[in-house]
Amino acid sequence: MTPILHNYLVVGSVLFVLGAIGFLTRRNLIIVVLCVEMMLQGVALNLVAFGAYHRSFSGQVFTIMMLTVAACEAALALALVLALYRRQRTLDVSVWQTLREPEVEPEVEETPPEEPPPPPPEFPRLTPAGLEPKSNQAEEAAHV
Amino acid sequence: MDSQIAEQLVGSLKLLVPEAILIAAACVLFVGGTIYRCRTTWSVSALIALALAFLAWWWGPAADARPPSVGLVAFTPLASFVSVLSLGAVAVVVLSAWNQVPESFTAEFHACLLVIAAGTMLVGAANDLLLLFLALEMISIPTYVVLYLPRRDARNQEAALKYFLLSVFASAIFLFGVSYLYGLAGTTNLTALSVALPIQRDSGFDLLLGLALVLVLAGLSFRVAAVPFHFYAPDVYQGTVPVCAGLLAAIPKVAGFVGILVVLNAALGLTSAESWFPQVRNVVTALCWILALASMTLGNLLALLQSDLRRLLAYSSIAHAGYVLAGVGAASASSGSGGQEAVLFYLFIYAAMTLGAFAVLGMLNLAERPVEAVEDLAGLWQTRPVAALTMAVCLFSLTGLPPTAGFWAKLYIFLSAWATESVLYRVLAVALAVNAAVAAWYYVRLVAIMYLRPPGREVTIPSDRPGLVGAMICGVFVLAAFLFPGWLWSASRQAVPVPDPSVQAGLGWERAVARDR
Amino acid sequence: MLSPLLASWLTSLRDVGLVLLPLAVGMTALWLLLPQARPRQVLISAFIAGTAALLVGGLVLLRGTGPDVPLLFDVLFWVFAxxxxxxxxxxxxxxxxxxxxxxxxxxxxxxxxxxxxxxxWFLAAATVIVYAGAIVVTFLFVIMLAQQTGLAPYDRQAREPLLACIAGFALLAALQYAVSTAGKTSPDTVQVFAQPRQLPKVQQVLEEVRSRVKAGESPDDTGKLLYLQAAQPESFVGNILFQLAETLPPKERKQERDVCEAANAKISRARLTENAEMMVEGLDQLLALSQRLELRFGKSPLSRLREPHVASLGQSLYGDYLWAVEIAGTLLLVATVGAIVIALRRQEEAA
Amino acid sequence: MSDLDVALRIVPALPLVGSILTAFLGNRLLGSKSHLPVVVGLAGAVLFSFMVLVEAPGSGRISTSYDFVDLGNLHINVVLRADALTAMMLVTVNLVGFLVAVYSRGYMAGDPGYARYFAELGLFVFSMSMLVLSSNFLLLYVFWEAVGLCSYLLIGFWYERPSAAAAARKAFLVNRIGDAGFLLGLMLMWTTFGTLDYDGVFRQVEQADPATLTAICLLLFTGAIGKSAQFPLHVWLPDAMEGPSPVSALIHAATMVTAGVYLVARSTPLFVASPTAQLIVAGIGGFTALLAALMALTQFDLKRVLAYSTVSQLGLMFLALGAAAGQPKLAEFAVVAAVFHLFTHAFFKALLFLAAGSVMHAMGDVIDMRRFGGLRRLLPWTHALFLVGALALAGVVPLAGFWSKDEILAAVHEASHGPYPGFFTVCYYTAVLTTFLTAFYTFRAYFLTFWGEERVPEEAHGHAHESGWVMLVPMALLAVGAALAGILFGPTHLFAEYLGKTPIFATHGEEHGLNWTVMMTSTLAAGVGIGLAAWLYVLSPSLPERLRRSLPGLYELSSNRFYLDELYGVLFVGPATMLSNFCRLFDQYIVDGVVDLVGWVPGAVGRVFQTPQNGLVQYYALATTIGLAIFLVFVVLTLRG
Known part of the structure; x- marks a missing residue:
């Protein structure tokens, strides 16, 4: 294994595992699907690196096919997410747990304490159109 | 374009006619469904497409006269075996879905089923990791749609969501393993892989190959619902309509196991006398042992506790995945054990019996009289004798009792596990026997409820003839295959992927060179 | 029985300790950073620890690429990675x-x-267009469609971050160990992965057969051994030479494959007629081919950039993998129709 | 194809055809004539099986039908086998089956499941015929399961009753435990001998490792224990009495439950080579015989008395089957004794069950002996026929039971002169004690039912009457068999001679004359048993009650003029009752409890594994990932450098 190949494999596997962790921990449906796409990015990196190493195009062809399938899955995922959102009005995965062993209690997540709302953004005060700014006139005059 | 490639393409096109027919028919259904909505029309067209595909397969070149595999697809006896299995299984699904799908989506539903059939056929024919991946996706992507279509209540949506998310996750794991396999061999072609891999003689290589195979196995284990990749099965089966549950229990399981066999054959040469990577093979054997034991035990134990029919059958399907995995492990433990043919045989029988059971549930599960809890089957014998009889046959077959083919299927797995001559696998064989005895407990409970309980409530049940026909086909098949198991057995034995002798000759020489060095 | 096993595990733990440590730190940082109610200070220190782990981990895990790779490549790799x-x-x-x-x-x-x-090249462009250009934008649309108001509680609370991080750590550690040992145990002897590095071996084999034929061994026997029906890519030698020839630009590719085919035909005929001279001739042609290929693939990575890349990829995609493209088309069709029917709001539902 | 070949195929085919016809035409076309196809088919089968009986032993041939399974090294043909043992079993099965079917025509008349009943009956006879006809263990196993299935269906025939449904399930599940052992035995056999063919296996017995052989035998015996209701898997048979009485007669007395005996008899060459296995067979048989006899003592359900008696008699058969331990020469004698008892038992026990069914019929389905009595005038024919059966079961000269039981006692007595004298002496006295108890409980049931003051339960609605000829004639025929089968074949050695032609008996043992000592002993035991029963239940019917009351005050005994009776009571009846009650409790709480526990443990373990299934998709993925991580780490640790 050349060092180059090795390095790419390292990055590929890190991306894959990061995606997996995201899949396991994030509760937003869309993020969950995106995390799978990140896992696929790790795989794509592996494939391309191996393809370059072997000087064959199989790896790239494989990646293209994988992209296609990922696109299919993304399309279905978004359609599904929209349909589900229409029913529950939330993107939380946790609301979908009515199907389970009847004896097992449903998992209730504690809601984290409300974070303090971010301070209202400070926008530069602009002069309304059509009005002539007053106070700056003197300064401008001074500059000029 | 190179003439050689063109020739090869044209040559393989001739053999891809069945798949082409199915996909073309699917396109027709997709388009037609937007214009004309009629349950019967589209169901019949789907059946006709399946029949045409079968005829094309039948009139295609004979299995032994087919050209040897070179490209993406290999026209091996395995491909033929899986083709027949997939066409038959999907035909039964079409029949039992007849009245289960809202009329407005019939065309789309059946088109997806046709694509699934084509995908399953391609899994058997795949001679390239890329094609294997695409074929598996050809099963799962339409499955997502199929799962969603029949009903739109929250439970069905939840089932579709769970299956989708976990399936995509499993796909990613599978792909990661595949990328390593490709890297190790330098080719995605499975035949080439089986030649390129064995000439590697390096210690670190074993480890990478082991990891790659475990990842691939894990990805495929999701499709077959083996522990610990099984969690989705009970929830999804419970949430969706019975016909989709039957589809999920049969088709992905077949595809997953065929995929496992194909990959393991290419990477480890299960049938070759000499082990290519004895250590890796040992690891795979051990993993299969663990998975098999865990799946069958957990599946059966949890099935004992269920009061929901589809959950119960889901756990039963997990247990069956365990039995089949025991066969896979046996094939991996020793090349002469006959594990692979046992697996293929089991898959054929399993598809029939599980589809039959779900078809009966499907035909009973109408809006006026939902059949969900076990108790809902009470007195079926009096209200629907034929359905009850079919269900009983399928359940007895799932138990593995003699007048049904399930007996042979279990017996072959058992024998192959025993024939490995490894203590571990003999223990597994005993565990299998014990598990089968435990499983009798809940299957017989169902039969007892159907036959030995008075019917709960009187509801006029509209007759669902196509569903009943589908179920009866399965039931009759299960009985017939018990009486005449010979043809199926020899078919599954022929279907075991054997290494091309010419490839093996080249391989022997390669090995000699590798040893000399 | 147990203690030697344990000892050997400990040894390997020591070997990989250097790898495990940054991974562990990184995973801890990740765990701390995952959405949960945490004090700001913890987040900041976790961020710093994570960055440190990333850098140290990169230094430990990644390898030096050696003198034949330009520095620019190394730097760019580091940046992108x-x-x-x-x-x-x-x-x-x-x-x-x-x-x-x-x-x-x-x-x-x-x-x-x-x-x-x-x-x-092509793949990079395609990924940017498809992913960053289309998919991510669609995702953004859906997010904005579904979640117009601020941060939802479920986005502030990760599920089981600790367990997930531990599992991820084990997964990553196993993969890293495997990837790093695979190269380490045999840095110079045998290549772990197949393909162009095997050209010397192919040559060695060819030469061995040639010498055997010259020594009077029957061409048929040696031919059988050699198994050079090059039309079948599964043969080892044929596989390597063909696959390598395939990656050449189309014109060269055709030429070299013709050469290969001719040589193989010659060898087959020589086997049938037991003609030793013809056999040697064929073997020589293959040898020459393999040497040409070796020359070609011995070039530096940069030189590859000048090859007509897209054409070769297209050849491969629409030649060898044509069926795969067709299947992918089917998949897209199914997914499109599926997405439409799933997202479709039914009349009765709307009513 | 010779005549024999044809006959061999026709015998199982006729009931099957009858069954199928009834199943498909029964409800719609035939109606109350649904019995016709099965009865006619069985009649034909009886004729042809007699033909087999005549021709089979001489021909020494087996008839191949078709290739069933070809599993590489395991090749199974459906081979129908015709030797003396098979022919004998075939006649028993079909004859009793035919008579029971005729009887059922009257007994089941008007039942809503009339057609279903006959279809299942026909299926059962077919399966049982195939079981005895098959020529390899695998096929035997297949039909072994099939008869179990039929038994399941027939026990639960009246599924409206929860007790019937529960009994059916219990029977099925308990049998599955035995069958799992049987299947393992088959596998072990297959790996040891490479074949499952009778001849192929028996040919290689000498080469086999003794320990393996013992394991095979014991595993096969596990199957037999389940099917033949031996300790500790006997719990299902008494419950199985929930089925219709003719079914109890046919399946749970005469035929199916003897399949275990048949299996062990058929595997004689294997068992002979393993003295350990034989000792265990004999031990379990003897123990079961005594245990079941004790439990029969206190039953008040007439059919349950008979059921326990069946268990006990089967135990005696197993005792005989194990008697040849260490003495291969004794094997033929012992096995013939067991099979002979099987043969005669089929007649008299079927008769008794049918008679009990007749009583039930008259009493409006009441079977509790405390609620009726003195029926001998009301049901004169049934009374007479029951008496014949009871005498035969009790072993009174010259009825069938006497001769066959005597053979068993003789064989065990003979065994006590062999290498295990202590063990078999105990067995012998156990058997004698069982004989005494058998006579006692049989006549207890007889006297309670037919003697004493006439009482009829109100369920009979005042028109209790004798059964019609359709029921009486089969019973009469069975009674003829029960009366004469012994004297015709026993002392004349016809039976032994005939059965000796079976190829499994490689060496013909020496001729065994009549053992007068044993005969006297057993007659004495039976006589005492009957006498005691008569004394207790007829001559002084109040005695048992008084006995119970007077037991605490021993001083009364001396002044009582029934001093001797009381002593008898204290010495025999009291302990026997206690023991019997103890056994029943043991059965109810320990054995049943263990069976229940076997059912409970998996559920409890399952509950533990249920917890991760909490419906959250990410937990599933998490569990999957953890599993995957464990696998990967395992691979790394195993395969590293």
Whole structure:
């Protein structure tokens, strides 16, 4: 294994595992699907690196096919997410747990304490159109 | 374009006619469904497409006269075996879905089923990791749609969501393993892989190959619902309509196991006398042992506790995945054990019996009289004798009792596990026997409820003839295959992927060179 | 029985300790950073620890590429790799889904940079267009459609972050160990992976057969041994020479494959007629071919950038993998129809 | 194809055809004539099986039908086998089956499941015929399961009753435990001998490792224990009495439950080579015989008395089957004794069950002996026929039971002169004690039912009457068999001679004359048993009650003029009752409890594994990932450098 190949494999596997962790921990449906796409990015990196190493195009062809399938899955995922959102009005995965062993209690997540709302953004005060700014006139005059 | 490639393409096109027919028919259904909505029309067209595909397969070149595999697809006896299995299984699904799908989506539903059939056929024919991946996706992507279509209540949506998310996750794991396999061999072609891999003689290589195979196995284990990749099965089966549950229990399981066999054959040469990577093979054997034991035990134990029919059958399907995995492990433990043919045989029988059971549930599960809890089957014998009889046959077959083919299927797995001559696998064989005895407990409970309980409530049940026909086909098949198991057995034995002798000759020489060095 | 096993495990633990440590630190940082109610100080220190772990881990895990790779390549690799991983982390710890999606776009872009370094031009472009251009934007649309108001509680609370991080750590550690040992145990002897590095071996084999024929061994026997029906890619020698020839630009490719075919035909005929001279001739042609290929593939990575890349990829895609393309088309069709019927609001539902 | 070949195929085919016809035409076309196809088919089968009986032993041939399974090294043909043992079993099965079917025509008349009943009956006879006809263990196993299935269906025939449904399930599940052992035995056999063919296996017995052989034998015996209701798997048979009485007669007395005996008899060459296995067979048989006899003592359900008696008699058969331990020469004698008892038992026990069914019929389905009595005038024919059966079961000269039981006692007595004298002496006295108890409980049931003051339960609605000829004639025919089968074949050695032609008996043992000592002993035991029963239940019917009351005050005994009776009571009846009650409790709480526990443990373990299934998709993925991580780490640790 050349060092180059090795390095790419390292990055590929890190991306894959990061995606997996995201899949396991994030509760937003869309993020969950995106995390799978990140896992696929790790795989794509592996494939391309191996393809370059072997000087064959199989790896790239494989990646293209994988992209296609990922696109299919993304399309279905978004359609599904929209349909589900229409029913529950939330993107939380946790609301979908009515199907389970009847004896097992449903998992209730504690809601984290409300974070303090971010301070209202400070926008530069602009002069309304059509009005002539007053106070700056003197300064401008001074500059000029 | 190179003439050689063109020739090869044209040559393989001739053999891809069945798949082409199915996909073309699917396109027709997709388009037609937007214009004309009629349950019967589209169901019949789907059946006709399946029949045409079968005829094309039948009139295609004979299995032994087919050209040897070179490209993406290999026209091996395995491909033929899986083709027949997939066409038959999907035909039964079409029949039992007849009245289960809202009329407005019939065309789309059946088109997806046709694509699934084509995908399953391609899994058997795949001679390239890329094609294997695409074929598996050809099963799962339409499955997502199929799962969603029949009903739109929250439970069905939840089932579709769970299956989708976990399936995509499993796909990613599978792909990661595949990328390593490709890297190790330098080719995605499975035949080439089986030649390129064995000439590697390096210690670190074993480890990478082991990891790659475990990842691939894990990805495929999701499709077959083996522990610990099984969690989705009970929830999804419970949430969706019975016909989709039957589809999920049969088709992905077949595809997953065929995929496992194909990959393991290419990477480890299960049938070759000499082990290519004895250590890796040992690891795979051990993993299969663990998975098999865990799946069958957990599946059966949890099935004992269920009061929901589809959950119960889901756990039963997990247990069956365990039995089949025991066969896979046996094939991996020793090349002469006959594990692979046992697996293929089991898959054929399993598809029939599980589809039959779900078809009966499907035909009973109408809006006026939902059949969900076990108790809902009470007195079926009096209200629907034929359905009850079919269900009983399928359940007895799932138990593995003699007048049904399930007996042979279990017996072959058992024998192959025993024939490995490894203590571990003999223990597994005993565990299998014990598990089968435990499983009798809940299957017989169902039969007892159907036959030995008075019917709960009187509801006029509209007759669902196509569903009943589908179920009866399965039931009759299960009985017939018990009486005449010979043809199926020899078919599954022929279907075991054997290494091309010419490839093996080249391989022997390669090995000699590798040893000399 | 148990203690030697334990001892050997401990030894291997010591061997990989250097790898495990940054991974562990990184995973701890990741765990701390994942959306949960945490004091700000913890987040900041976790961020610092994570960055440190990323850098140290990169130093430990990544290898020097050696003198034949230009420095620019190394630098770019570092930049893209760190960017990809850091964006990946940022994506999964980000509480705002919109930012998450954007970070994902960043991951895709960095990966495309890495693709470029591996001379996968077309793929890099396609990924940027398809992913960053289409998919991520669609995702953003859906996020904004579904979640117009601020941060949802479920975005502020990760599920089982500790267990997930531990599992991820084990997964990553196993993979890293395998990847790093595979090269380490045999840095110079045998190549772990197949293909162009095996050309010397092919030559060795060819020469051995040639000498055997010259020594008077029957061409048929040696031919059988050699198994050179090059039309079948599964034969070892045929596989290597053909696959290598396939990656050449079309014109050369045709030429070299013709050569290969002719040589193989010659060898087959020689086997049938037991003609030793013809056999040697064929073997010589193959040898020459393999030497040409070796020359070609011995070039530096940069030289590859000048090859007509897209044409070769297209050849491969629409030649060998034509059926795969067809199947992918079917998949797209099914997915499109499926997405439409899934998202479709039924009349009765709307009513 | 010779005549024999044809006959061999026709015998199982006729009931099957009858069954199928009834199943498909029964409800719609035939109605109350649904019995016709099965009865006619069985009649034909009886004729042809007699033909087999005549021709089979001489021909020494087996008839191949078709290739069933070809599993590489395991090749199974459906081979129908015709030797003396098979022919004998075939006649028993079909004859009793035919008579029971005729009887059922009257007994089941008007039942809503009339057609279903006959279809299942026909299926059962077919399966049982195939079981005895098959020529390899695998096929035997297949039909072994099939008869179990039929038994399941027939026990639960009246599924409206929860007790019937529960009994059916219990029977099925308990049998599955035995069958799992049987299947394992088959596998072990297959790996040891490479074949499952009778001849192929028996040919290689000498080469086999003794320990393996013992394991095979014991595993096969596990199957037999389940099917033949031996300790500790006997719990299902008494419950199985929930089925219709003719079914109890046919399946749970005469035929199916003897399949275990048949299996062990058929595997004689295997068992002969393993003295350990034989000792265990004999031990379990003897123990079961005594245990069941004790439990029969206190039953008040007439059919349950008979059921326990069946268990006990089967135990005696197993005792005989194990008697040849260490003495291969004794094997033929012992096995013939067991099979002879099987043969005669089929007649008289079927008769008794049918008679009990007749009583039930008259009493409006009441079977509790405390609620009726003195029926001998009301049901004169049934009374007479029951008496014949009871005498035969009790072993009174010259009825069938006497001769066959005597053979068993003789064989065990003979065994006590062999290498295990202590063990078999105990067995012998156990058997004698069982004989005494058998006579006692049989006549207890007889006297309670037919003697004493006439009482009829109100369920009979005042028109209790004798059964019609359709029921009486089969019973009469069975009674003829029960009366004459012994004297015709026993002392004349016809039976032994005939059965000796079976190829499994490689060496013909020496001729065994009549053992007068044993005969006297057993007659004495039976006589005492009957006498005691008569004394207790007829001559002084109040005695048992008084006995119970007077037991605490021993001083009364001396002044009582029934001093001797009381002593008898204290010495025999009291302990026997206590023991019997103890056994029943043991059965109810320990054995049943263990069976229940076997059912409960998996559920409890399952509950533990249920917890991760909490419906959250990410937990599933998490569990999957953890599993995957464990696998990967395992691979790394195994395969590293």
């Amino acid at each position: 760190l960017l990809a991983v850091a964006s990946g982390v940022a994506m999964i710890v980000q509480r705002n889904p919109v930012y998450s999606a954007l970070w994902f776009a960043q991951v895709v872009l960095s990966t495309c940079g890495l693709f470029l370094l591996q001379a996968a």
